[in-house]
Amino acid sequence: MAMESNAPVHRKITLSDIAAGCNVSRATVSLVLRGSPLVGKRTRARVEEELRQQGYVYNRAAANLRRRTSSSIALVLNDLANPFFAEFASGVDEALGEAGYVTLLGSTGESIAREQAVLGSLMEHGPAGLILSPAEGSDAARVLAAVGAQTPLLLFNRELGGETPENAHWDRLMLDNQRGARLATEHLIALGHRHIAFFGGHRDSSSCRERHAGYTEAMQAAKLPIEPHWRVECAPNRLDAVAQCGALFFGTPAPTAAVCYNDAVALGLMLGLYQRGVQPGRDFALTGFDDIAEAALSAPPLTTLTATPRARGRQAAELLLQRLQTPQSAPRRTIASVQLVVRASSCPPPAA
């Protein structure tokens, strides 16, 4: 029942406490902590014992202040609740952790106002860099104002609006949206579809524009006409997709297939189709984008494009870490390729 330690119960243990405890200077303890070869072995052992005894925990904030360094990286996501971003985040955190960085999390819920607030708040913590998947409609000027020109930023997934040469110095990691959507469209065409819609997303989102371009490209290459009512916009989530489903069938000819902006939208569309008595995967073909975990488990399983979000997370972290190494090198634009995963949701047209 003896007291193991006579340290005061409150107040944190600092370098000085350790130094006093074993009659060396603070500088020496500091050297021990950082594993410097300068300290003698006897001293090192003594200090290490004392560290253990007193239950010392390193104060990285103080060290960072003195050394003018940072050991954190901010991760700002437009929608953490979306499994695609959750997996991405987990990849980022994993890779950053291995490199000795800690992740400062911020999620914006697609709100530009929150994005501004979150960026401001995170910057005050002095991250070494940031990874940003912008909220819809976020623009370069505001982000630059919040982040400043000194801190490296990696843009993921979406472009910012209003980019100018001055702030185009950011690195990027984007998905090959156009090629992905083209692959999906070509796949549907190969199955015999002629009336193919592009469903979901907003026109002012860069990723949506790119995917739509891939769709258009494939349609034109196959000399297929595109009706205006085959382009239905909706927010990139399930709920709005269900609501907008009807719009697909307002005009003639009605589409027999749809390339969807992403998986969430595709899953929503499925639900909407069921509600109208149309069975997806039998009466109507559709494809998604992202290959979130539930895509393989939906009814029917969803044909989609896989981007392996966890791997993208690791990649994003690595790109940013490289940037920290070489702050002056030219900005990099990385395009991650995507692969078509064919599942049961993409059926041949009923007529064929």
Place this chain on the structure above:
Amino acid sequence: MAMESNAPVHRKITLSDIAAGCNVSRATVSLVLRGSPLVGKRTRARVEEELRQQGYVYNRAAANLRRRTSSSIALVLNDLANPFFAEFASGVDEALGEAGYVTLLGSTGESIAREQAVLGSLMEHGPAGLILSPAEGSDAARVLAAVGAQTPLLLFNRELGGETPENAHWDRLMLDNQRGARLATEHLIALGHRHIAFFGGHRDSSSCRERHAGYTEAMQAAKLPIEPHWRVECAPNRLDAVAQCGALFFGTPAPTAAVCYNDAVALGLMLGLYQRGVQPGRDFALTGFDDIAEAALSAPPLTTLTATPRARGRQAAELLLQRLQTPQSAPRRTIASVQLVVRASSCPPPAA
């Protein structure tokens, strides 16, 4: 084309720069920053203008050092890629952000070793408190060693192994696992099932034990026997669930329904059943736990227990913030209730 600012391009702007820029002392600038009523209006205006001009960003780390405060809270999760935790995280971050805290993220991927490493690393950043959803098999002694007795910790979702009176001082936010599983089991019994299995999870996980207890309770109350081979363990993810599916049908009588440890496991089991030619929701009834987003969209939609993870995230944040207010008050154990959501996966038994 005039230079707007003559500040050196590199090197961050500090209080002293501002002070020098408008001939006041650092102390005054500091007061302005914190909106103190002490400073005169003319001075305040002058300083604020200078802050804007120079693009000052507050260094919260330095302030925290001096004030011996903290503005961050660590969130350590066993599985961020699981949508349940992703939504939880997004709720936590939202509530913490509103309270002016920043979230330090750490995900452990169910590895005790990583959990130790992550906790250690996060502690060095001096969070005001932590929210921990422990990895499977994590024990109280190790967590206490990593976190210390000073920093408030809120346990979420799972209990730690090896709890002793000394480290039982942590707050807790748990789900009403037992009641939830009992409700699910009673529901299946009411549908006419007599042979009901409990599928998935590991015996040494507290949440699994509790859910299993709820299942047992309902079975016993209905005077239904339980066969040993109706208890199949597996890791709480889809993949392992698919693999273990066969084990359910090794003995007789075979179950006609299963209460699953969670949604991930239930969705995996569905897949496994399909592979054996058994159609879930028609030939076999099952229930999940968590109500992750995909539960409503699976084929068939999954009967499960909803815990509204985003709301739980907010609640966890609020509980921890309250603890920071009153460090001395007695530890709180909060049990969040869950609700049964009946969907098509829970069908009557084939015979009935």
Place this chain on the structure above:
DNA sequence: GACTGGATTTGGATCGTTCCAAATACGCTA
């Protein structure tokens, strides 16, 4: 013009660590 008291402003020490130049210790040789 000296004095008073509230309103502002300020220098200097401090938080816990690291850097750096300088001091001390120690083992050997002469």
Place this chain on the structure above:
DNA sequence: TAGCGTATTTGGAACGATCCAAATCCAGTC
């Protein structure tokens, strides 16, 4: 035992903010 070179150790000034006691300002009063 003095002298010397290498191996350790160390005081004190940073880092960028805040705290606090003390200084200064500025009407208004006598």
